[in-house]
Amino acid sequence: KAGVTQTPRYLIKTRGQQVTLSCSPISGHRSVSWYQQTPGQGLQFLFEYFSETQRNKGNFPGRFSGRQFSNSRSEMNVSTLELGDSALYLCASSRENTGELFFGEGSRLTVL
Amino acid sequence: TQLLEQSPQFLSIQEGENLTVYCNSSSVFSSLQWYRQEPGEGPVLLVTVVTGGEVKKLKRLTFQFGDARKDSSLHITAAQPGDTGLYLCAGDLRNNQGGKLIFGQGTELSVKP
Numbered sequence: 001k002a003g004v005t006q007t008p009r010y011l012i013k014t015r016g017q018q019v020t021l022s023c024s025p026i027s028g029h030r031s032v033s034w035y036q037q038t039p040g041q042g043l044q045f046l047f048e049y050f051s052e053t054q055r056n057k058g059n060f061p062g063r064f065s066g067r068q069f070s071n072s073r074s075e076m077n078v079s080t081l082e083l084g085d086s087a088l089y090l091c092a093s094s095r096e097n098t099g100e101l102f103f104g105e106g107s108r109l110t111v112l
Numbered sequence: 113t114q115l116l117e118q119s120p121q122f123l124s125i126q127e128g129e130n131l132t133v134y135c136n137s138s139s140v141f142s143s144l145q146w147y148r149q150e151p152g153e154g155p156v157l158l159v160t161v162v163t164g165g166e167v168k169k170l171k172r173l174t175f176q177f178g179d180a181r182k183d184s185s186l187h188i189t190a191a192q193p194g195d196t197g198l199y200l201c202a203g204d205l206r207n208n209q210g211g212k213l214i215f216g217q218g219t220e221l222s223v224k225p
Contacts, residue, residue: 004154033213035215042200042215042216042217042218043155043200043202043215043218044215045212045213045214045215048212056212090154090155092154099142099143099145099160099204099213100145100157100160101145101147101155101157101202101213102157103147103154103155103156104154105152105153105154106153106154
Protein backbone atom coordinates (compact mmCIF):
# COMPACT_ATOMS: atom_id res chain seq x y z
CA LYS A 1 0.00 0.00 0.00
CA ALA A 2 1.56 3.28 -1.11
CA GLY A 3 2.22 5.82 1.64
CA VAL A 4 1.50 9.52 1.71
CA THR A 5 3.25 11.29 -1.14
CA GLN A 6 4.24 14.93 -1.02
CA THR A 7 5.62 17.05 -3.83
CA PRO A 8 7.90 18.81 -4.24
CA ARG A 9 10.37 17.55 -1.61
CA TYR A 10 12.49 20.68 -1.68
CA LEU A 11 11.92 24.16 -2.99
CA ILE A 12 13.46 27.60 -2.71
CA LYS A 13 11.44 30.78 -3.10
CA THR A 14 12.00 34.47 -2.51
CA ARG A 15 10.01 36.80 -0.31
CA GLY A 16 6.73 37.91 -1.82
CA GLN A 17 6.33 34.87 -4.04
CA GLN A 18 3.69 32.22 -3.55
CA VAL A 19 3.98 28.45 -3.36
CA THR A 20 1.70 25.45 -3.81
CA LEU A 21 2.43 22.11 -2.17
CA SER A 22 0.72 18.86 -3.07
CA CYS A 23 -0.22 15.80 -1.04
CA SER A 24 -1.59 12.44 -2.13
CA PRO A 25 -3.01 10.50 0.82
CA ILE A 26 -3.01 6.76 1.38
CA SER A 27 -5.70 5.12 -0.73
CA GLY A 28 -8.97 5.03 1.19
CA HIS A 29 -8.01 7.81 3.61
CA ARG A 30 -10.37 10.74 3.30
CA SER A 31 -8.88 13.02 5.95
CA VAL A 32 -5.81 15.09 5.15
CA SER A 33 -4.06 17.34 7.67
CA TRP A 34 -1.25 19.81 7.15
CA TYR A 35 1.41 20.76 9.70
CA GLN A 36 4.29 23.21 9.71
CA GLN A 37 7.45 22.04 11.46
CA THR A 38 10.22 24.41 12.54
CA PRO A 39 13.03 23.95 15.07
CA GLY A 40 11.66 26.66 17.33
CA GLN A 41 7.93 25.92 17.24
CA GLY A 42 7.80 22.18 16.58
CA LEU A 43 4.78 20.85 14.68
CA GLN A 44 2.03 23.42 14.33
CA PHE A 45 -1.38 22.42 12.99
CA LEU A 46 -2.41 24.28 9.84
CA PHE A 47 -5.70 22.71 8.76
CA GLU A 48 -7.56 19.48 8.17
CA TYR A 49 -9.71 18.55 5.20
CA PHE A 50 -12.30 15.83 4.97
CA SER A 51 -14.46 15.13 1.93
CA GLU A 52 -13.35 18.36 0.25
CA THR A 53 -14.34 20.47 3.29
CA GLN A 54 -12.05 22.22 5.75
CA ARG A 55 -12.97 20.65 9.07
CA ASN A 56 -10.44 22.23 11.41
CA LYS A 57 -8.11 25.18 11.19
CA GLY A 58 -5.08 26.23 13.20
CA ASN A 59 -3.92 29.73 14.08
CA PHE A 60 -2.18 30.74 10.90
CA PRO A 61 -2.79 33.91 8.87
CA GLY A 62 -5.00 33.94 5.80
CA ARG A 63 -1.91 33.70 3.56
CA PHE A 64 -2.04 29.98 4.29
CA SER A 65 -4.85 28.20 2.49
CA GLY A 66 -5.67 24.76 1.27
CA ARG A 67 -8.13 22.64 -0.57
CA GLN A 68 -9.02 19.03 -1.13
CA PHE A 69 -10.17 17.39 -4.32
CA SER A 70 -12.76 14.68 -4.87
CA ASN A 71 -10.03 12.03 -5.01
CA SER A 72 -8.86 13.20 -1.51
CA ARG A 73 -5.65 14.70 -2.86
CA SER A 74 -4.89 18.00 -1.19
CA GLU A 75 -2.95 21.14 -1.90
CA MET A 76 -1.85 23.95 0.34
CA ASN A 77 -0.89 27.39 -0.82
CA VAL A 78 1.13 30.09 0.86
CA SER A 79 0.96 33.55 -0.68
CA THR A 80 3.23 36.56 -0.15
CA LEU A 81 5.98 34.43 1.34
CA GLU A 82 7.93 35.70 4.35
CA LEU A 83 11.31 34.55 5.64
CA GLY A 84 9.57 33.01 8.65
CA ASP A 85 7.63 30.66 6.39
CA SER A 86 10.79 28.62 5.87
CA ALA A 87 9.90 25.24 7.32
CA LEU A 88 9.15 21.60 6.68
CA TYR A 89 5.52 21.27 5.64
CA LEU A 90 4.09 17.89 6.51
CA CYS A 91 0.94 16.34 5.18
CA ALA A 92 -0.74 13.45 6.95
CA SER A 93 -3.72 11.30 6.09
CA SER A 94 -5.91 9.23 8.35
CA ARG A 95 -8.81 6.83 8.23
CA GLU A 96 -12.12 8.30 9.27
CA ASN A 97 -12.42 8.97 13.00
CA THR A 98 -9.21 7.22 14.09
CA GLY A 99 -7.07 10.27 14.68
CA GLU A 100 -3.92 8.30 13.86
CA LEU A 101 -1.86 10.13 11.30
CA PHE A 102 0.28 8.72 8.52
CA PHE A 103 2.77 11.35 7.46
CA GLY A 104 4.50 12.01 4.19
CA GLU A 105 8.19 12.90 4.06
CA GLY A 106 7.38 16.58 3.86
CA SER A 107 8.14 19.50 1.58
CA ARG A 108 11.06 21.59 2.77
CA LEU A 109 10.50 25.23 1.86
CA THR A 110 13.28 27.78 2.05
CA VAL A 111 12.37 31.45 1.63
CA LEU A 112 15.25 33.79 0.75
CA THR B 113 1.27 28.88 24.94
CA GLN B 114 2.30 25.27 24.47
CA LEU B 115 -0.67 23.01 25.10
CA LEU B 116 1.52 19.93 25.46
CA GLU B 117 4.75 20.27 27.43
CA GLN B 118 7.28 17.62 26.56
CA SER B 119 10.47 17.04 28.53
CA PRO B 120 13.33 16.79 28.29
CA GLN B 121 13.91 18.57 24.98
CA PHE B 122 17.30 16.95 24.46
CA LEU B 123 18.70 13.72 25.80
CA SER B 124 22.11 12.23 25.10
CA ILE B 125 22.82 8.86 26.69
CA GLN B 126 25.05 5.82 26.32
CA GLU B 127 23.89 2.56 24.85
CA GLY B 128 22.30 0.36 27.49
CA GLU B 129 20.93 3.16 29.66
CA ASN B 130 17.26 3.65 30.46
CA LEU B 131 15.35 6.86 29.87
CA THR B 132 11.92 8.39 30.32
CA VAL B 133 10.26 11.13 28.29
CA TYR B 134 7.31 13.03 29.74
CA CYS B 135 4.37 14.72 28.10
CA ASN B 136 2.12 16.94 30.25
CA SER B 137 -0.92 19.09 29.69
CA SER B 138 -3.77 20.77 31.52
CA SER B 139 -6.13 19.54 28.79
CA VAL B 140 -7.91 16.22 28.72
CA PHE B 141 -7.34 14.24 25.55
CA SER B 142 -9.54 11.59 23.99
CA SER B 143 -6.33 9.76 23.12
CA LEU B 144 -2.60 10.37 23.03
CA GLN B 145 -0.15 9.21 20.43
CA TRP B 146 3.60 8.86 20.30
CA TYR B 147 5.55 9.32 17.09
CA ARG B 148 9.19 8.94 16.16
CA GLN B 149 10.79 11.04 13.45
CA GLU B 150 14.15 10.50 11.78
CA PRO B 151 16.00 13.21 9.83
CA GLY B 152 14.55 13.83 6.39
CA GLU B 153 11.41 11.83 7.08
CA GLY B 154 7.94 12.42 8.45
CA PRO B 155 6.89 11.22 11.92
CA VAL B 156 5.91 7.57 12.21
CA LEU B 157 3.23 6.46 14.66
CA LEU B 158 4.52 4.22 17.48
CA VAL B 159 1.45 3.80 19.67
CA THR B 160 -1.94 5.21 20.63
CA VAL B 161 -3.19 5.17 24.22
CA VAL B 162 -6.85 5.76 24.85
CA THR B 163 -7.86 4.71 28.35
CA GLY B 164 -6.74 6.54 31.50
CA GLY B 165 -4.04 4.49 33.24
CA GLU B 166 -3.39 2.41 30.13
CA VAL B 167 0.07 0.90 29.69
CA LYS B 168 1.30 -0.37 26.32
CA LYS B 169 4.57 -2.09 25.55
CA LEU B 170 6.38 -2.16 22.24
CA LYS B 171 9.53 -4.28 22.70
CA ARG B 172 11.80 -2.12 24.90
CA LEU B 173 9.40 0.85 24.84
CA THR B 174 6.71 1.28 27.50
CA PHE B 175 4.00 3.91 27.10
CA GLN B 176 1.69 5.03 29.87
CA PHE B 177 -1.37 7.28 29.77
CA GLY B 178 -2.18 9.19 32.94
CA ASP B 179 -5.32 8.34 34.90
CA ALA B 180 -6.85 11.73 34.06
CA ARG B 181 -5.80 11.46 30.40
CA LYS B 182 -3.77 14.70 30.67
CA ASP B 183 -0.26 13.27 30.63
CA SER B 184 1.79 10.42 29.27
CA SER B 185 5.26 8.95 29.51
CA LEU B 186 7.53 6.94 27.27
CA HIS B 187 10.14 4.73 28.93
CA ILE B 188 12.91 3.08 26.93
CA THR B 189 14.85 0.23 28.51
CA ALA B 190 18.43 -0.52 27.49
CA ALA B 191 18.52 2.12 24.77
CA GLN B 192 20.29 1.31 21.51
CA PRO B 193 21.80 3.60 18.84
CA GLY B 194 18.88 2.68 16.59
CA ASP B 195 16.55 4.44 19.05
CA THR B 196 18.10 7.78 18.11
CA GLY B 197 15.55 10.22 16.76
CA LEU B 198 12.94 12.85 17.59
CA TYR B 199 10.14 11.54 19.80
CA LEU B 200 6.85 13.42 19.65
CA CYS B 201 3.75 13.10 21.75
CA ALA B 202 0.45 14.25 20.30
CA GLY B 203 -2.85 14.76 22.05
CA ASP B 204 -6.14 14.28 20.24
CA LEU B 205 -8.62 17.10 20.95
CA ARG B 206 -11.40 15.23 19.24
CA ASN B 207 -14.67 17.04 18.76
CA ASN B 208 -17.76 16.46 16.72
CA GLN B 209 -16.03 18.10 13.78
CA GLY B 210 -13.21 15.62 13.63
CA GLY B 211 -9.85 15.27 15.22
CA LYS B 212 -7.14 17.81 15.78
CA LEU B 213 -3.80 16.54 16.98
CA ILE B 214 -1.72 18.89 19.12
CA PHE B 215 1.98 18.03 19.22
CA GLY B 216 4.53 18.52 21.95
CA GLN B 217 7.85 20.19 21.12
CA GLY B 218 9.58 16.84 20.85
CA THR B 219 12.49 15.12 22.58
CA GLU B 220 15.67 14.80 20.56
CA LEU B 221 17.24 11.53 21.70
CA SER B 222 20.81 10.58 20.89
CA VAL B 223 22.07 7.16 21.94
CA LYS B 224 25.83 6.76 21.66
CA PRO B 225 27.43 3.34 21.18
